Structures are given as structure tokens and as C-alpha cells.
Amino acid sequence: MSKEDQTYKKVPENTKEIREKAILIGIEFFSNGSSLDNNLKELKGLAETAYYNVIAIVSQKLTRINPKFFIGKGKVEEVGQLIRQFSAGIVIFDENLSPAQNRNLENIFKCRVIDRSWLILEIFGNHARTREAKAQVELASLKYALPRLTKMWGHLSRQRGGIGMRDVGETQIQLDRRLIRDRITKLDRKLKQIDLEKKTQRKNRSGIYKVALVGYTNAGKSTLMNQLTGAETLVENKLFATLDSTIRKIKKNFPYPVVLSDTVGLIDKLPHALIASFKSTLDEVRDANLLIRMVDMSDSNAKRQIQTTNNVINDLGADGTDSLLVFNKADKVNDPEILESELQRHPNAIIISSKNGTGLDVLRKSIISCYESKLASYKITIKYEQAKLIPQIRKYAVIVKSDYKDTFISLDLRLAPGAKEKIEILLKDTIQVGKKS
Numbered sequence: 117m118s119k120e121d122q123t124y125k126k127v128p129e130n131t132k133e134i135r136e137k138a139i140l141i142g143i144e145f146f147s148n149g150s151s152l153d154n155n156l157k158e159l160k161g162l163a164e165t166a167y168y169n170v171i172a173i174v175s176q177k178l179t180r181i182n183p184k185f186f187i188g189k190g191k192v193e194e195v196g197q198l199i200r201q202f203s204a205g206i207v208i209f210d211e212n213l214s215p216a217q218n219r220n221l222e223n224i225f226k227c228r229v230i231d232r233s234w235l236i237l238e239i240f241g242n243h244a245r246t247r248e249a250k251a252q253v254e255l256a257s258l259k260y261a262l263p264r265l266t267k268m269w270g271h272l273s274r275q276r277g278g279i280g281m282r283d284v285g286e287t288q289i290q291l292d293r294r295l296i297r298d299r300i301t302k303l304d305r306k307l308k309q310i311d312l313e314k315k316t317q318r319k320n321r322s323g324i325y326k327v328a329l330v331g332y333t334n335a336g337k338s339t340l341m342n343q344l345t346g347a348e349t350l351v352e353n354k355l356f357a358t359l360d361s362t363i364r365k366i367k368k369n370f371p372y373p374v375v376l377s378d379t380v381g382l383i384d385k386l387p388h389a390l391i392a393s394f395k396s397t398l399d400e401v402r403d404a405n406l407l408i409r410m411v412d413m414s415d416s417n418a419k420r421q422i423q424t425t426n427n428v429i430n431d432l433g434a435d436g437t438d439s440l441l442v443f444n445k446a447d448k449v450n451d452p453e454i455l456e457s458e459l460q461r462h463p464n465a466i467i468i469s470s471k472n473g474t475g476l477d478v479l480r481k482s483i484i485s486c487y488e489s490k491l492a493s494y495k496i497t498i499k500y501e502q503a504k505l506i507p508q509i510r511k512y513a514v515i516v517k518s519d520y521k522d523t524f525i526s527l528d529l530r531l532a533p534g535a536k537e538k539i540e541i542l543l544k545d546t547i548q549v550g551k552k553s
């Protein structure tokens with residue numbers, strides 16, 4: 117541990133809630149060559165996002181995990197001393213602890229011990245705004261807390277409104293596991309209902325080309341969303357600013373009907389319960405025709421961002437979907453050599469700055485050409501009395517040519533995947549739809 121790491125850090129000025137002093141613990145495994153500095157930098161960012169006052173960072177190289185405490189006995193003593201010296205209120209592990217390790221450490225440290233998963237759940241709890249996000253976070257938190265009904269659980273109850281479980285919060289000290297399970301069942305049911313509503317909405321959007329933003333938290337997805345669609349999604353220099361999906365039409369300089377969706381950001385070692393609970397939010401990614409894999413290229417760990425994003429895309433079964441790799445925050449990269457080497461490694465990547473707009477035209481063109489590569493040509497004829505339907509046809513198709521004959525109108529269309537069915541429903545029996553000869 118360096119001296120610098122041990123110095124006190126002030127809690128951000130705008131933080132009304134003064135949070136506990138925290139000691140962070142990072143592990144370097146010999147086997148996987150994980151980058152400890154980057155991991156700890158990220159953990160510190162997470163802890164500060166959750167308003168903890170990080171006062172010391174401890175690390176240990178491990179070849180094998182100590183089943184009782186995760187870290188070695190000597191390290192446990194060292195951390196114990198630091199807790200007393202700094203009057204720390206919480207110890208945060210970068211790795212996920214078993215319920216038993218969690219309990220053993222709390223008993224020795226006499227303070228709260230949480231792991232990376234729980235820290236992420238706390239942040240999600242603080243940022244959840246909508247009915248769906250609140251239910252998703254509560255469900256994941258309950259599933260996670262169920263085998264760990266210790267101090268962490270008590271803490272959960274003290275979070276006022278944060279975790280989106282006020283009802284449970286007020287009474288949960290008396291809650292036994294059975295009640296928690298009941299609550300889990302209820303939440304599961306509620307989320308299934310929301311999922312159904314979303315499915316219907318998605319069905320309504322079938323036939324419209326769908327582009328989804330996917331990438332590490334803080335990569336700049338919402339900033340790009342706002343730039344391309346004029347939406348006003350919350351943009352913050354904060355991890356996990358977005359928890360819900362927002363879907364908007366791309367309007368600016370765009371010739372086709374295309375919708376863009378912005379979703380929850382990703383992070384390494386995302387808790388499993390959380391991924392499962394956010395299934396319906398991530399369904400936007402599964403459902404998309406094109407994925408924009410977004411990377412913050414000014415991050416020293418851009419490689420990990422790409423890897424994590426690809427892993428989640430694979431887990432969602434969306435690895436067969438067309439995708440564009442987009443490097444964002446080019447304005448923050450002052451070294452042209454970095455730009456050059458990234459491009460060499462990823463020759464197809466599109467380099468942009470969502471903040472100042474650089475590269476957005478190239479990105480738009482790339483989206484358009486992906487779209488066009490999927491278009492099918494169709495020719496339809498409609499009667500004059502059906503002309504009023506043309507604006508609706510435009511919702512799903514590009515009309516490349518319209519020919520006004522004596523008794524009918526002939527239209528040359530370019531259709532996105534799934535749009536043919538929509539047009540057929542729209543015009544029902546009175547038209548002939550067929551492949552253009």
C-alpha cells in the first residue's frame with residue numbers, strides 16, 4: 117500500500133449525506149495477470165459514486181483464496197489495524213465474497229464488510245428512478261441478501277428510499293427469510309408483467325430498424341443518444357447514470373425510420389442477480405438489428421471495456437447481430453500515437469467525440485449503410501383512396517419511387533427486416549405485395 121493511498125480523501129462537496137470511511141481491498145491473482153491498478157481505480161470510482169469516503173486502499177497478491185477470509189490471515193490483521201487507526205466504518209472487497217467469508221470478516225473487523233457486487237447494487241439502488249428499475253434492483257438486492265442476513269441487511273433497511281423498497285424497508289428488520297422469498301415472488305411477478313408490456317411495445321416497433329447502444333458504464337452512450345436523437349437522457353460523469361432503456365427515433369440528418377435505444381451500462385464482474393433482473397432492459401440489445409459497441413477510448417482500460425461488452429453480447433445471444441465498434445471521447449486523447457495504434461488494432465472502429473460532434477457524420481453513414489445492406493426491395497400498388505396511408509407506409513419503408521397512374525399508384529419500396537408484414541397488415545386485402553421483379 118503506498119502512502120498516497122492512505123491519505124484521507126474529502127467527500128464530494130455536493131454530497132449531503134456524509135458516508136462512512138471506507139477501506140478498499142483489491143486482489144492481484146498471479147494466474148490471470150489482472151491489472152490491479154486499473155481494478156482498484158475502478159473500485160474507488162464505484163465507492164465514491166456510492167458516496168463512501170475512501171481513506172485507504174489495501175492490496176494482496178494471492179495464488180489461492182483463503183476459504184475463511186478470502187485474504188490471508190496476516191492481511192486480515194493489517195486491515196484490522198487500519199480500521200482502528202482510521203475509525204473506518206466499512207471494508208469493501210473488489211472480489212465477490214461468499215456469505216461465510218462475509219460473516220467471518222465482519223465478526224473480526226467489527227464493522228460492515230461488503231463486496232463488489234453489493235457495492236454495485238447500492239449504486240443501482242441510489243440511481244433507480246422508474247418503477248421497473250426500482251423493482252429490478254430490489255429483486256437483485258433481495259436475492260443477493262437472502263443468504264447474507266447480517267449487518268448488510270440492517271444497512272439496507274436504513275437506506276431511506278434508496279433501494280426502492282420503502283415498504284419492505286420499514287418492516288424488514290422483522291422479516292424472516294420466508295417473507296423475503298414472498299417478496300421475491302411478488303417482484304418476479306411484477307417484473308414479468310412489465311416484461312409483457314415491453315414485449316408488446318417491442319412488437320409495435322417490429323419492422324422499424326433498431327439500433328442499440330451497448331457499452332461500459334460512463335462510455336458516453338447517453339451523450340451519443342442525445343446527440344443523435346435530440347433526446348434528453350440524463351448524462352452524468354457518474355457510474356451507472358442510466359438504468360432504464362430509452363428509445364427514440366434518430367431524426368437528425370437521417371433519411372430512414374430508425375430507432376435508437378440507450379440502456380444500462382456494463383461493468384466487469386456484474387452481479388449475476390443483477391443481470392438476471394435487468395433482463396428485460398437488456399432485451400433491447402437482444403432485439404436490435406444493429407449494435408453500437410461503445411468504448412471510452414480515453415480510459416486506460418479500453419481493452420477490458422471491449423471484452424466485457426463482447427462477453428455480455430455473447431451471453432445475451434446477440435453475437436450474431438451486426439455491430440459497429442465506436443471509440444468515443446476522442447477529444448480527450450491528446451496523443452495521436454494512441455489514436456493510431458487503436459485504429460491499427462481495430463481497423464473498422466469509428467472514432468468519435470459525442471461531446472463535440474466529431475466523427476458523428478461517419479457514424480451516421482455507417483448506420484445507414486448497415487441499414488441499407490438489410491433492405492429488401494418491394495413494389496406495391498395502391499388505390500387512390502389508400503393514398504392517405506402513405507405517411508404510415510413511410511413509417512416502415514423508404515419510398516424510392518412513386519408512379520401515379522390513371523387508376524392506381526405504384527410504389528417502389530425499400531423495407532427493413534419485418535416491415536413487409538407491417539405493410540401487409542396496413543393495406544390488408546386490397547393490394548398486391550410482391551418481390552420486385
Ligand SMILES: Nc1nc2c(ncn2[C@@H]2O[C@H](COP(=O)(O)OP(=O)(O)OP(=O)(O)O)[C@@H](O)[C@H]2O)c(=O)[nH]1
Nearest residue numbers: 334335336337338339352353356357358381470471
Ligand atoms: N470529453 C468527453 N466526454 C464525454 C464524451 N461523451 C461523454 N462524455 C462524458 O462522459 C460522462 C458519461 O457520459 P454518459 O453519456 O452519461 O455515459 P453513459 O455511457 O451513458 O454512462 P452510464 O449511463 O453510466 O452507463 C459524462 O460526463 C459526459 O459528459 C466525449 O466524447 N468526450
Ligand SMILES: [Mg+2]
Nearest residue numbers: 337338357358
Ligand atoms: Mg447513460
